[in-house]
Amino acid sequence: xxxxxxxxxxxxxxxxxxxxxxxxxxxxxxxxxxxxxxxxxxxxxxxxxxxxxxxxxxxxxxxxxxxxxxxxxxxxxxxxxxxxxxxxxxxxxxxxxxxxxxxxxxxxxxxxxxxxxxxxxxxxxxxxxxxxxxxxxxxxxxxxxxxxxx
Numbered sequence: 047x048x049x050x051x052x053x054x055x056x057x058x059x060x061x062x063x064x065x066x067x068x069x070x071x072x073x074x075x076x077x078x079x080x081x082x083x084x085x086x087x088x089x090x091x092x093x094x095x096x097x098x099x100x101x102x103x104x105x106x107x108x109x110x111x112x113x114x115x116x117x118x119x120x121x122x123x124x125x126x127x128x129x130x131x132x133x134x135x136x137x138x139x140x141x142x143x144x145x146x147x148x149x150x151x152x153x154x155x156x157x158x159x160x161x162x163x164x165x166x167x168x169x170x171x172x173x174x175x176x177x178x179x180x181x182x183x184x185x186x187x188x189x190x191x192x193x194x195x196x
Contacts, residue, residue: 067122069147073113075139076124079132080110095131106131121148 084094095110096102109127113119119127121136124144128136136144 069121070118073119079139
């Protein structure tokens with residue numbers, strides 16, 4: 047099983063934070079939920095995942111087979127499978143682990159570029175940078191309208 051970077055941490059390629067949709071969750075809870083649904087409906091997993099009917103999308107079965115082989119699944123794939131197959135929110139499958147994985151509350155620690163009046167940087171999605179940018183935009187709009195900034 048491949049090791050995944052902790053949520054919000056740099057990936058193995060040396061880049062920045064791992065995008066939320068590419069973060070990984072363990073596949074076992076999803077596979078158990080899909081297997082349980084197939085058992086309750088008395089259907090083979092292949093039929094449940096859409097290969098029983100002609101012209102159906104083979105993606106769910108392929109995604110489940112890939113998850114079985116890798117032992118983990120990306121957040122994007124997990125969300126799609128939960129929606130298409132189970133009709134559930136991923137939180138119902140992984141619980142707090144899903145919330146911790148998708149949370150993007152890692153504080154921004156890089157220095158602001160020269161000339162930047164706020165801590166916000168293009169592409170940074172941390173809450174501090176988002177709020178700093180929102181406040182700067184509000185001040186800018188207030189100045190354009192001739193009002194005094196708060």
